Amino acid sequence: MKNMLIASAVAAVLSIGPAGAMAASADDLAQIREQLQGLMQRVDKLEQENTELKAENENLKAQDDYLKAETKGLRKDAATLASDAGKVKGADWAGRITAKGDLRYRYEWIEDPTRQGVVSGLQGVNETEQSRHRIRARLGFDAKITDTLLVGLQVATGGDDPRSSNQTLGGASSRKAIGFDLAYFDWKFATWGNLIGGKMKYPFLRPGQSLFYDGDVNPEGLAMQFNRGMFFGSAFGFLVDERNNAARSSTSSSTPATTTLTNCIAEAGRTCSKDVYTLGAQIGARFPIGSSTLVAAVGYSDLKNGQGQRPFYNNNANGNTLTGPFSGLAYDYNIIEGLAEFNTQVGTLPLQVWANYAQNEDPDDLNTAWGAGVLLGKASNYRTWEAGFGYQVVEKDALFGQVIDSDFGDGTTDTEGWVIRAGWAPVRNTSLNATYFINSRFVDVPVNAVYGTKTDYDRLQLDFNMKF
Incomplete structure (x- = not known):
């Protein structure tokens, strides 16, 4: 994006032609150069923010995958704990x-x-x-x-x-x-x-x-x-x-x-x-x-x-x-x-x-x-x-x-x-x-x-x- 903006700006200056260039004052050129430089800084900032957003998006995606895995694990642990609780209850009753x-x-x-x-009637019996x-x-x-x-x-x-x-x-x-x-x-x-x-x-x-x-x-x-x-x-x-x-x-x-x-x-x-x-x-x-x-x-x-x-x-x-x-x-x-x-x-x-x-x-x-x-x-x-x-x-x-x-x-x-x-x-x-x-x-x-x-x-x- 940055290269496209620079090319557009140069093309705009060249389109003025020699006559235009002679008519343009040094102040105008300085102003154009300053605007071009500000535009390039804004482009750099946007690219930096875009890079950060991509990194954050990747981080959020990783966190989402982690949370899904954790949720699955917690569900499994909950089922195990419920089973253990039943066993403990049975053991408590048995106790x-x-x-x-x-x-x-x-x-x-x-x-x-x-x-x-x-x-009676039995001989030899004490x-x-x-x-x-x-x-x-x-x-x-x-x-x-x-x-x-x-x-x-x-x-x-x-x-x-x-x-x-x-x-x-x-x-x-x-x-x-x-x-x-x-x-x-x-x-x-x-x-x-x-x-x-x-x-x-x-x-x-x-x-x-x-x-x-x-x-x-x-x-x-x-x-x-x-x-x-x-x-x-x-x-x-x-x-x-x-x-x-x-x-x-x-x-x-x-x-x-x-x-x-x-x-x-x-x-x-x-x-x-x-x-x-x-x-x-x-x-x-x-x-x-x-x-x-x-x-x-x-x-x-x-x-x-x-x-x-x-x-x-x-x-x-x-x-x-x-x-x-x-x-x-x-x-x-x-x-x-x-x-x-x-x-x-x-x-x-x-x-x-x-x-x-x-x-x-x-x-x-x-x-x-x-x-x-x-x-x-x-x-x-x-x-x-x-x-x-x-x-x-x-x-x-x-x-x-x-x-x-x-x-x-x-x-x-x-x-x-x-x-x-x-x-x-x-x-x-x-x-x-x-x-x-x-x-x-x-x-x-x-x-x-x-x-x-x-x-x-x-x-x-x-x-x-x-x-x-």
């Missing part, structure tokens, strides 16, 4: 669930003179003895729904037996029954309190190895627990049985209910249409004594609408007194309970000493239970061990027979005797345990005229426990 379980293999030997006559192999399997999980709400579920062998999750091996390798063992929520509504509902573990403290309550019984209902400083406690309401006037007797699934007998005796102003439930509460404290701890608590429970009712599972009173034409429970069970547990250290070994006392306020006689024991060591970690013993007395109507331990004295009241136990953990999460019951049954009330009172009852259990 809120804790699985747990255990398996126990047991060999059990029982000697009970009252078994004579149970097996009817007083029984031996069997049993398993107990439990599998469950705890799910943390929120920071304050937990849900627990667990299934176990044993079918519908409320006091045992053991399953005896045999039966031509038949399938073993499994049922819901736990199904509850636990809401921590305050730093000091929890509300629990469903089928739950006992919400109150049981001392040491006390056998007032069977460890396999998981009551059903609602409970509130509190812990504040050294103090603790609970209040609970458990449903025992739903009943009405036309209700059939409660039995296991293997024993069909009958419609010919009512569930209770309508006497002394009682009705047969009310549900049976237990209300109770416990309060206690933990007292530090140097490096040791003393725990003490008192409690009260009341079986509502139970008196006069026929027994609640398999129609078995488990030793409680029965009366009336349909064998209803003779007494109410308004039980006051006290307990103490002292935990200390002997060298490197934990030592626990405990005691438990209960009295039923309804009957005037045979209404007291007590137990005490010692446990040294703890079979839990690698090559740790434990050993202990306890003594217990449960009079006939001291405790509600539906919930007492099913092993001591064959799971009935009116019993007394020793429990000797030992355990060793060969590796972590496993243990070998031995428990020997040296008991007496029918201590105060004879089973019949043949056996009289204080019938011996021995039971040996050898367990291999595995936890995971």
